[in-house]
Amino acid sequence: MHGTGGLLGRESEQRRVAEVVGAARNGHGSALLVLGEPGVGKTTLLRDAAPGAGTRVLRLDGYESESSMPYAAVERLTGVLREHLAEIPERQRLSLQVASGAADGPPPDRFLVGLGVLSLLAAASTRAGLLCTVDDAHLLDRESLESFAFVARRLGAERLALVLAGREERELDAVLRGVPVLALAGLSPEPAAALLNRSAAGPFTPTATAAIVRATEGNPLALVDLAADPLLREMTDLGLGPEPVPVGQHLEAHYLRRVMHLPPASQRWLLLAATDSTGDLELLEIAGAALAIDPSRREDAESAGLVHLEPTAGFRHPLVRSAVYGSASRAERRRVHGALAEAAAKLGLVETEAWHASRAASGTDETVAERLVRAADLAAQRGGSSSRASILARAAELTPSGPVRGERLVGAAEAALEAGAADVAVRLLADVREAGLDQVTRGRAILVRSAAALFVSDPDGVRASTSDQLRAADEFHGHDVEREQRALLQAFERCSSADRLLVGVDIPTLGRRIAAGAETPGPASVILRGVAALILEPYERAVRPVREAFDAILALPDRDLVHRGTLIAAIGAFLWDDAGRRAGLERAMRAARDGGALQALDTLLWVGALSELMGGTVSRALSFDATVREVRRAMGYDGENVVNAAVMAWSGSPEETVEAVGQAAAAAGWGGVEASATAALAVRHLAERRYERAFARLHPLVEDPFLQVTPLHLADHAEAAVRSGRPEDAAHAAAELDARARANGSAWCRGLAERALALAGSDDDESHYAASVDALSSTGATVELARSHLVYGEWLRRARRRRDAAVHLHLALDHADRSGATVFQGRIRAELEAAGGTAGAPAPRSGQDLTTQERAVATMAAAGRTNAEIAARLFLSPHTVDYHLRKVFQKLGVTSRRQLSERFGPVTP
Numbered sequence: 078m079h080g081t082g083g084l085l086g087r088e089s090e091q092r093r094v095a096e097v098v099g100a101a102r103n104g105h106g107s108a109l110l111v112l113g114e115p116g117v118g119k120t121t122l123l124r125d126a127a128p129g130a131g132t133r134v135l136r137l138d139g140y141e142s143e144s145s146m147p148y149a150a151v152e153r154l155t156g157v158l159r160e161h162l163a164e165i166p167e168r169q170r171l172s173l174q175v176a177s178g179a180a181d182g183p184p185p186d187r188f189l190v191g192l193g194v195l196s197l198l199a200a201a202s203t204r205a206g207l208l209c210t211v212d213d214a215h216l217l218d219r220e221s222l223e224s225f226a227f228v229a230r231r232l233g234a235e236r237l238a239l240v241l242a243g244r245e246e247r248e249l250d251a252v253l254r255g256v257p258v259l260a261l262a263g264l265s266p267e268p269a270a271a272l273l274n275r276s277a278a279g280p281f282t283p284t285a286t287a288a289i290v291r292a293t294e295g296n297p298l299a300l301v302d303l304a305a306d307p308l309l310r311e312m313t314d315l316g317l318g319p320e321p322v323p324v325g326q327h328l329e330a331h332y333l334r335r336v337m338h339l340p341p342a343s344q345r346w347l348l349l350a351a352t353d354s355t356g357d358l359e360l361l362e363i364a365g366a367a368l369a370i371d372p373s374r375r376e377d378a379e380s381a382g383l384v385h386l387e388p389t390a391g392f393r394h395p396l397v398r399s400a401v402y403g404s405a406s407r408a409e410r411r412r413v414h415g416a417l418a419e420a421a422a423k424l425g426l427v428e429t430e431a432w433h434a435s436r437a438a439s440g441t442d443e444t445v446a447e448r449l450v451r452a453a454d455l456a457a458q459r460g461g462s463s464s465r466a467s468i469l470a471r472a473a474e475l476t477p478s479g480p481v482r483g484e485r486l487v488g489a490a491e492a493a494l495e496a497g498a499a500d501v502a503v504r505l506l507a508d509v510r511e512a513g514l515d516q517v518t519r520g521r522a523i524l525v526r527s528a529a530a531l532f533v534s535d536p537d538g539v540r541a542s543t544s545d546q547l548r549a550a551d552e553f554h555g556h557d558v559e560r561e562q563r564a565l566l567q568a569f570e571r572c573s574s575a576d577r578l579l580v581g582v583d584i585p586t587l588g589r590r591i592a593a594g595a596e597t598p599g600p601a602s603v604i605l606r607g608v609a610a611l612i613l614e615p616y617e618r619a620v621r622p623v624r625e626a627f628d629a630i631l632a633l634p635d636r637d638l639v640h641r642g643t644l645i646a647a648i649g650a651f652l653w654d655d656a657g658r659r660a661g662l663e664r665a666m667r668a669a670r671d672g673g674a675l676q677a678l679d680t681l682l683w684v685g686a687l688s689e690l691m692g693g694t695v696s697r698a699l700s701f702d703a704t705v706r707e708v709r710r711a712m713g714y715d716g717e718n719v720v721n722a723a724v725m726a727w728s729g730s731p732e733e734t735v736e737a738v739g740q741a742a743a744a745a746g747w748g749g750v751e752a753s754a755t756a757a758l759a760v761r762h763l764a765e766r767r768y769e770r771a772f773a774r775l776h777p778l779v780e781d782p783f784l785q786v787t788p789l790h791l792a793d794h795a796e797a798a799v800r801s802g803r804p805e806d807a808a809h810a811a812a813e814l815d816a817r818a819r820a821n822g823s824a825w826c827r828g829l830a831e832r833a834l835a836l837a838g839s840d841d842d843e844s845h846y847a848a849s850v851d852a853l854s855s856t857g858a859t860v861e862l863a864r865s866h867l868v869y870g871e872w873l874r875r876a877r878r879r880r881d882a883a884v885h886l887h888l889a890l891d892h893a894d895r896s897g898a899t900v901f902q903g904r905i906r907a908e909l910e911a912a913g914g915t916a917g918a919p920a921p922r923s924g925q926d927l928t929t930q931e932r933a934v935a936t937m938a939a940a941g942r943t944n945a946e947i948a949a950r951l952f953l954s955p956h957t958v959d960y961h962l963r964k965v966f967q968k969l970g971v972t973s974r975r976q977l978s979e980r981f982g983p984v985t986p
Contacts, residue, residue, distance in 0.1 A: 093259050094126050098238045102129055102206040104960075106199075106232030110214075110253050111242040113261030115395045116298030119242040122261070123210040126240065131205030139216030139243070140355050145452075145468055146428040147461020150211070150221035151194060152177035164200040166949065168671055169193035176220070176459050183636070184460035187220055187496070188711065189673020191227025192952050198228060199235045199954040206236035214243035214253075219463035219496070222252050229256045231711060233957025254713050263295025272297060276304035298394055302331060333400040335381055343377035344401075346370050347384070351401040352413040355429070356389030363420035368413065411437045428452045428468075435471050446475040450485070457492070466492035470505060480513045487518050490525045497676070497712075499532035520552030520560065524567075531574075539746025542571040544581025547590055554594075562601035565594040569608050570643040576748030576783055584784065588612030603629040604644075611651050611785065617820040623651055631661050635668035642681040646688045651785035653823035655692045655857050662688065670950050679708050686724055687753055691789045692825055692858045695727050696897030700936050703929050704951070711952045722754030726761055727900060749786075752778060756790050763793060764900040768800035779810070788817060792861075795833035796868070807837035825861070828853035832865050835872070846872055850885075860901075863892035867905055874912045882912040926968060934961040935969075939978040 093109070100107045111119050128134055135157060143149035155162065155173050162170050172185035173193040201207050211217070211225060229239055243249050245260075263269065269290045274280040281289065293299040336344055349365055350356075362372050378384045385391050392398040402410065414437035421430035431445075431452035438445045449472035456464040469489035476482040486509045493501040502525055511519055527545035530538020538545075546568035553561035568587060572579055588609050595605035607626020610619040627648045630641055638645075642665050649658025662685045669678035682701045689698035702724045722738040739754030755774050762771035775794045779787060791810040798806035811833035818827040828849045835845030846869040853862040866889035873882035886909045893901045909915070927935060930951070937947045944962070948955045971977050 090122060090259060090261060091125065094122060094240060097240060098126060098128050098132070098206075098208055101202075101208070101236050101238035102132060104234050104236055104956075106235035106237045106239075106957075108229035108232055108239040108256050109241070110229075110249075110256045110258045111240065111261060112245045112249075112258055113242075114244060114296065116296040117261045117263060118297050119261060120212055123212055123240060123242055126208060126210065128208040128238075129205065131203065133201065133203055133205070133207045135201070135207060135209045137209070137211045139211070139213035141216050143355065144216055144218050145432060145456075145464050145471075146218050147220045147456045147459045147464035148176040148178075148190065148224070149218045151190065151224055152179075154194065155179075155197065158197050158201050161197055161200040165193060165196035166945070169196050172460075172673065173197065176461075178455075178459055184458060186673035186675070187223055187460060187462070188227060188675040188952070190220070190460065191224040192231075192673055192949075194224045195228045195231055195235075195952075195954055198237050198239075199956060202236040204236070206238065208238045208240070211239070211241040212243075214241040215246045215249045216243075218461075219248075219252070219467075220461050222249070223463075226253045226256065226713060227711065227952075229253065230713060231953055231957075233953055234960030235954055235956050252713070255710070263293065264297060264300075265295065266290055269293075269295040269297075269300060273300045273304050276301045302394070329396050329400045329403075332383070332394070332397045333404055335383060336397075336401055336404075339377050339381060340374070342371060343374040346374040347378050347401045348405050348409065349413055349416070350375070350378070350384060350390050351392070351398045352410060352433075353390075353417055356391050358386070358390060360417065360420050360424060360426070360429075361390060363423055364413070364416040367416040367419055411439060427455055431468070435475060438475055441477045442475050443477065443481075446472040446485075449475070453488075453492075462492045462496035463498070465489075466496060466498070466501065466505075473508075478510075480515060480518070483509045483511070483514045484518045487514075487522050487525065491521065494525055494528055494532070497532075499529040503529050515556075516552045517556050517560065520549040520557075520564070523549040523552065524564065527571075531571075534745045534747070536744065536746040540575045540578050540580045540748075542575065543568045543579055543587060546571055547582060547587070550590070550594060558597050558599040559601075561597075562594055562599045562605060565591050565605055566601055566608070566641075566644060569612075570647070573643055573647060573784070573786075574747055574749050576752050576786075577781060578743065578746060578748035584612060607648065608644075611648065616817055620652065620820050623648060627652060627654065627657060631657065631664075635664070636672070638665045639669045639672065639674055639677045639681070641665065642677075642684045646684045647785050650688070650691070650789060653692075653817070653821050653826035655823075655825045658688060659693065659857060673952075675708050675712050675952070679705060679712070682708065683721065686721055690723055690727055690753075690757060690860075692856075692861070694857075694859045694896035695899075696895075698724055699728060699897060700933070703933050703936075706929055707933060707951055722750055723757040726754060726757035727898075729900065732758060732761075752783070752786070756793070759790075759797065760793055761900050763796055763800075764904050766800075766904060768797050772797040772801045772803065772806075776806070788813070792829035792833045796836055799836045804837065807833070811837040824852045825856045825858050828856065828858070828861060828865060832861075832868060836868065840872075840875075843872070859892050859896035860898045863889045863896060863898055863901060863905075866892065867901065867908070870905075870912070871908055874908060879912045883909060886912060927965060931961050931965050931968070934958055935965040935977060938962055938965070938974055939980070941974075941978075 097107045097109045111122060113119050123136070137150055137153060139150065151173065155177050162173070169189065169192055171180060171182055172189045174180035175182040175185050176190045198207060198209060214222060214225070225239065225241060232239065241253070264272065266287070270286045273286055273289060280286070289300070289303060293303070336347060339347070345368065346365060349361060349368065349370060353361055353364070365372060375384070375386060375390065379386050383393055383397050385393070414433045418430050418433035418437055421433060431448040434445045434448055449468050453465045453468040453472065456468060466489045469485050469492060473482050473485040473489060476485055486505050490502040490505040493505060506522055506525060509522060511522065514522070523545055527538060527542050531542060546564045550561045550564040550568065553564060569591060572584070572587060591605050592609035592613065595602050595609055604626045607623040610622040630638070630644060630648065633641065638661070642662060645658060645661040645665065649655070649661065662681060666678060666681045666685065669681055682705045686698040686701040686705070689695070689701065702721050720738050722735050722742065725738065726735045735754050735758055739751040742750035756778060759771045759774035762768070762774065771793070775790055775797055778790055779794050791814045795807040795810040798804070798810065811830065814826065814830035814833050818830040831845045831849035831852060835842070835849060838845060846865070849865040850862065850869060853865055856862070866885045870882045870885035870889060873885060886905055890902065890905045890909070893899070893905060933951055934947055937950060942950070944955045944958045947958045951958070965977070966972060969977070969980055971980060
């Protein structure tokens with residue numbers, strides 16, 4: 078089929094591939110997924126892709142026997158491009174080497190490996206570009222496929238074209254979601270008929286031609302091979318009656334007849350090659366020797382046009398392989414699999430040995446199952462969660478019924494969940510019989526089910542997640558202290574998600590169980606004692622153990638801190654430690670970025686955005702929210718579906734839209750999202766001077782307090798109460814804040830307490846206003862500082878001290894602008910005008926017409942990040958960052974990073 082593009086009518090498909098390659102040569106990296114059934118010409122399309130003069134071409138193929146070997150294709154890629162490994166960042170280079178089995182180290186996150194592949198391919202791109210084609214992508218191991226999917230989604234300004242081809246399979250489509258698709262169907266009737274009759278000894282009748290074209294759906298390879306089938310020509314009534322043309326059976330039978338014409342020894346070699354599917358000639362030779370097959374018999378198969386032997390053994394068509402393999406008896410296939418397993422063992426191919434041994438087994442076989450478990454452990458060492466899941470699942474199939482089988486299924490479910498396949502994890506657990514499991518394994522199964530429910534936002538699972546964690550902790554008790562304490566910490570973290578929608582356990586019971594878990598010496602005992610105190614003790618008595626817990630959390634190594642974002646935010650808020658909370662979250666985010674832990678980074682950014690809205694800046698919250706979108710896109714999800722209701726409220730989304738998002742979240746069990754949206758809308762009402770409405774939203778939250786969250790709303794509640802004529806409520810909120818500030822010594826808490834005392838106190842007492850501004854000036858709570866200047870200025874204006882009022886109102890406006898709290902600008906400007914001051918025109922919003930990715934790049938560049946640092950944070954290549962930065966400079970009319978910093982203000986993403 079080579080060189081038959083014009084005849085076969087593939088001009089438009091060839092142009093589409095050429096466009097992708099041409100874009101890459103011009104510095105616009107792009108990717109394409111070519112889908113189609115066997116024989117429609119995917120391989121020919123890739124082979125005929127004309128990259129242009131000087132463009133390097135790199136070709137890879139998928140192999141079925143490598144499908145459960147983690148990063149097998151990535152290993153081959155790094156082998157070909159090893160000379161460029163030194164050009165990529167050290168952490169990415171190590172991740173590729175560990176994933177490929179070339180170095181020891183901590184198992185890398187799959188997204189870090191993906192970034193390493195992107196950097197490696199970008200480094201290999203010459204000025205003329207690089208074309209990388211991946212054929213039979215549906216046969217790639219899951220980890221390598223996800224790495225190429227990552228590259229396809231993050232291409233930008235690289236001179237790199239990535240074209241993958243595979244069959245239309247659900248998993249391939251799911252992993253490569255978001256990548257442009259070129260679907261190859263059969264040829265249209267006219268070129269299909271021309272190909273059929275050109276390939277035949279003589280033309281078919283028009284009726285038979287039409288029937289064959291319809292039956293094959295224009296599949297080019299089927300047409301070529303069937304044209305030479307003498308049995309098809311003997312069907313003189315072909316296409317004349319209502320019976321369908323049995324093309325599928327005829328095509329496979331056609332190949333099988335060609336096989337049967339070969340000598341028996343050559344047929345046995347073909348069965349060996351069909352059973353192997355790697356094409357590794359050394360492996361085939363060793364296995365063939367065990368089966369007493371003469372190596373020269375492979376030349377018979379090649380002469381018959383059934384296989385090719387260079388550079389590896391491969392079949393002309395998948396149906397040739399299926400015909401050979403399917404015609405053999407089960408006993409014959411098991412015998413050949415056994416020979417291949419022995420050959421793989423001699424070559425030290427542990428995964429290949431286990432794969433073939435599992436298929437040579439009949440019924441259960443604990444010896445083979447143990448081999449698979451060892452292969453699964455090797456996959457885990459390389460970061461291959463998907464492969465580990467599939468290998469352990471197969472090991473469980475070969476394991477006799479009982480606790481060991483259940484434990485292996487649970488391990489497979491854990492690995493599937495780690496790989497992001499929650500549905501697979503649930504299916505695996507459905508086969509677990511828990512009656513015979515040990516307690517630790519039962520606890521692990523509970524945790525997997527709970528995490529899977531959160532992953533898919535199952536309402537019942539989200540609401541019951543805290544009680545599920547406690548059930549798991551009870552199973553671990555007395556058997557595994559580390560797992561028990563980890564489950565208890567997760568129980569506290571999960572209760573923040575459900576908030577007041579929590580079911581299955583009340584907050585005091587949660588606190589008592591956590592306190593009991595802290596009594597056993599373990600790695601998290603200090604932290605658990607602090608969390609128990611946070612829940613159970615009066616505030617002034619809780620501060621000391623909670624502070625000790627916070628210090629212990631911040632002392633955790635990076636790999637542990639990555640998964641403690643919710644805990645950092647919660648305890649930092651309880652202590653009103655804005656600096657410690659911000660530092661802890663930033664360190665966790667940095668560790669997650671460096672390690673490629675995008676799922677953890679997604680959570681950290683979400684938590685960080687909410688934290689900034691309560692004790693930081695709106696600008697930072699918006700930056701985190703924008704980065705979440707980029708992270709979601711990098712993981713293959715639609716970034717536009719990211720909806721943080723609280724951020725929406727602060728950034729001016731319609732009130733009814735924010736309410737709808739909050740209500741939808743509550744319906745899915747996420748009560749914390751609805752509560753944060755309600756509180757954020759209340760703040761917006763305060764900015765709009767809709768004080769009654771603000772009080773109506775805040776009062777139910779304050780009357781039904783929830784752990785460390787409610788005290789953060791007390792200053793807003795006091796302001797809403799005072800302005801709506803409810804002085805007693807305001808005084809109560811102010812007194813509680815004052816007591817907390819005395820106990821924790823926090824400048825942030827003291828600043829809000831002084832503002833609440835000022836609003837609730839005597840109208841002739843200026844001291845609390847001044848104290849609020851003074852306290853907040855030493856914190857990062859810039860929005861709160863703006864608001865304290867605002868209420869101080871309002872008080873001064875009412876006291877007819879207009880000049881002093883204007884000073885504070887100008888400061889309020891400046892801090893509101895710099896912190897992104899634009900919702901307060903209208904109220905501040907109105908007060909300035911009433912005070913006789915001039916507010917000036919509203920400052921232009923920096924980056925208003927920038928894309929999400931451009932804004933993220935601009936914000937980080939303004940904060941002093943280098944291109945390499947920005948690339949690592951956004952999971953892009955430095956080429957793409959440079960491209961976006963040039964676009965930013967052009968749109969904003971700036972020529973330096975210093976000017977960019979002036980436009981964006983002192984924002985540290």
